[in-house]
Amino acid sequence: MFFDSFAEFLAMGKHGFYVWLCYGITALVIIANILAPIRQRKKLIEQQTRLQRREKKNASEA
Amino acid sequence: MWEALKRLYHRMGSPKWFYEISARWLPWFAIPAALCMIVGTVWGLAFAPADYQQGNSFRIIYIHVPAAILAQSAYAMMAIAGAIFLIWRMKMAAWVAASIAPIGASFCFIALMTGAIWGKPTWGTWWVWDARLTSMLLLLFLYFGVMALQKAMDTEDTAAKAGAILSLVGLVNIPIIKYSVEWWNTLHQPATLKLTEESTMAMDMLIPLLIMIVGFYLLFATLIFMRTRNQVLWHERKKNWVKKLIQAQAER
Numbered sequence: 265m266f267f268d269s270f271a272e273f274l275a276m277g278k279h280g281f282y283v284w285l286c287y288g289i290t291a292l293v294i295i296a297n298i299l300a301p302i303r304q305r306k307k308l309i310e311q312q313t314r315l316q317r318r319e320k321k322n323a324s325e326a
Numbered sequence: 327m328w329e330a331l332k333r334l335y336h337r338m339g340s341p342k343w344f345y346e347i348s349a350r351w352l353p354w355f356a357i358p359a360a361l362c363m364i365v366g367t368v369w370g371l372a373f374a375p376a377d378y379q380q381g382n383s384f385r386i387i388y389i390h391v392p393a394a395i396l397a398q399s400a401y402a403m404m405a406i407a408g409a410i411f412l413i414w415r416m417k418m419a420a421w422v423a424a425s426i427a428p429i430g431a432s433f434c435f436i437a438l439m440t441g442a443i444w445g446k447p448t449w450g451t452w453w454v455w456d457a458r459l460t461s462m463l464l465l466l467f468l469y470f471g472v473m474a475l476q477k478a479m480d481t482e483d484t485a486a487k488a489g490a491i492l493s494l495v496g497l498v499n500i501p502i503i504k505y506s507v508e509w510w511n512t513l514h515q516p517a518t519l520k521l522t523e524e525s526t527m528a529m530d531m532l533i534p535l536l537i538m539i540v541g542f543y544l545l546f547a548t549l550i551f552m553r554t555r556n557q558v559l560w561h562e563r564k565k566n567w568v569k570k571l572i573q574a575q576a577e578r
């Protein structure tokens with residue numbers, strides 16, 4: 265470990281604000297990029313399932 | 327060798343084949359990506375020594391440089407996928423290009439943001455119209471332009487074509503970004519990593535950076551797979567194999 269204490273690690277020698285802000289923004293952007301396709305997939309499958317049910321219903325009524 | 331490549335190319339053109347194989351490939355990219363990024367971040371933040379000039383703010387390099395490298399290579403890959411779509415009319419290539427655009431834009435945004443935040447303690451300013459910074463900002467706008475075109479047109483086919491053409495035109499910006507620090511030596515420092523020469527960086531600073539770059543590339547591959555799989559499901563939703571797949575999902 266480069267730092268002597270956890271407090272020093274957080275402080276980053278006066279640069280804590282800049283360093284942690286960068287890592288925070290990056291983490292947020294990466295998480296958003298992982299969640300977006302997962303949500304999109306869920307939505308797509310739900311929507312197609314609904315469509316299939318409706319088609320089935322229509323077919324049985326006709 | 328040539329025959330094998332040709333076979334792979336034809337298979338890649340098959341959405342069903344891609345969908346099935348990518349499910350198996352995904353964990354082999356996602357898990358190493360997470361491992362590399364965790365190891366690289368902890369090493370870079372807590373164990374690498376501080377820079378003798380910049381102090382601890384230099385630790386921003388572990389996300390800034392990988393994000394910047396990836397923003398550029400993602401753009402080149404998007405343009406190549408666009409060219410494959412234009413020349414051989416391979417639909418999968420257009421879907422891959424559409425998957426890459428938002429991911430590349432995200433990495434470009436990370437590179438610009440972390441660069442600005444790093445600039446404040448190092449240069450005393452968030453932003454200057456330095457050649458490197460300006461050409462990276464242009465790259466972000468190119469990404470936005472390509473994304474807008476991919477969604478804009480009347481039919482999906484013309485939209486994909488327009489996006490591909492803009493991404494190919496914008497390709498001239500990539501060498502400009504690369505050589506900007508040499509042609510106009512204003513503020514941004516020259517490259518730390520060079521393929522042909524030995525790096526100017528100390529080993530215990532360099533190794534975590536290389537790990538982070540590998541991690542970012544693996545994450546990028548993972549995200550492309552995830553997005554392209556959705557593209558396949560959407561575009562092939564009327565095909566029998568997707569209908570069956572959706573049915574199986576609903577029954578679970």
